[in-house]
Amino acid sequence: QVQLVQSGAEVKKPGASVKVSCKASGYTFTGYFMHWVRQAPGQGLEWMGWINPNSGDTNYAQKFQGRVTMTRDTSINTAYMELSRLRSDDTAVYYCARDTSSSWSFAFWGQGTLVTVSS
Amino acid sequence: DIQMTQSPSSLSASVGDRVTITCRASQGNANYLAWYQQKPGKPPKLLIYSASTLQSGVPSRFSGSGSGTDFTLTISSLQPEDVATYYCQNYQSAPLTFGGGTKVEIK
DSSP states (O other), X not given: OOEEEEOOOEEEOTTOOEEEEXXXXXXXXXXXXXXXXXXXXXXXXXXXXXXXXXXOOEEEOGGGTTTEEEEEETTTTEEEEEEOSOOGGGOEEEEEEEEOSSOSOEEEEOOOEEEEEOO | OOOEEEEOSEEEEOXXXXXXXXXXXXXXXXXXXXXXXXXXXXXXEEEEETTTEEOTTOOTTEEEEEETTEEEEEESSOOGGGOEEEEEXXXXXXXXXXXXXXXXXXX
């Protein structure tokens, strides 16, 4: 069965960077785009971008351009999302989510990683 | 960017009631529309994609309709386990965008 397992919670200071991992299993990792979505406490869902694990191509939401980097390691079926120059309003749960073969809807999600930015 | 506006932002209904949530896109997006259910502390769960296609394993009391700019999620008979926040998502093209959410409670 498809599983996406994310790395654990992080506490960071403003200005630092965080790198969240998402290990995929149960399917061909290079066959589906991996997306990252975040959710601030008590708030809605915000799409950050996607990575094509096959080619390494990425597409980032304009809001995060210049601060986010999505990468992958196909040898261990893992996608990464690194966010730099963290601010307090980056405090959120970060999710990886896999799209389907025919759409960018998300049937599979990681469990989420809480990133807290605090001085 | 396509903006998604959901209404209402919250609602309270009785068990067995028919519940309707609407989502309006700022521009036409054909049927590239999904609905998710999210319970506290959990990731979202896909309910509906392509505006009206029920995801495998989702109870048939959930249904989706609409096209163009106006979409609807209907719960035909509200159950206690349906207490959650519901989100619509546009996935016609990047940037993918979500509605603001509708919190559903039991009266």
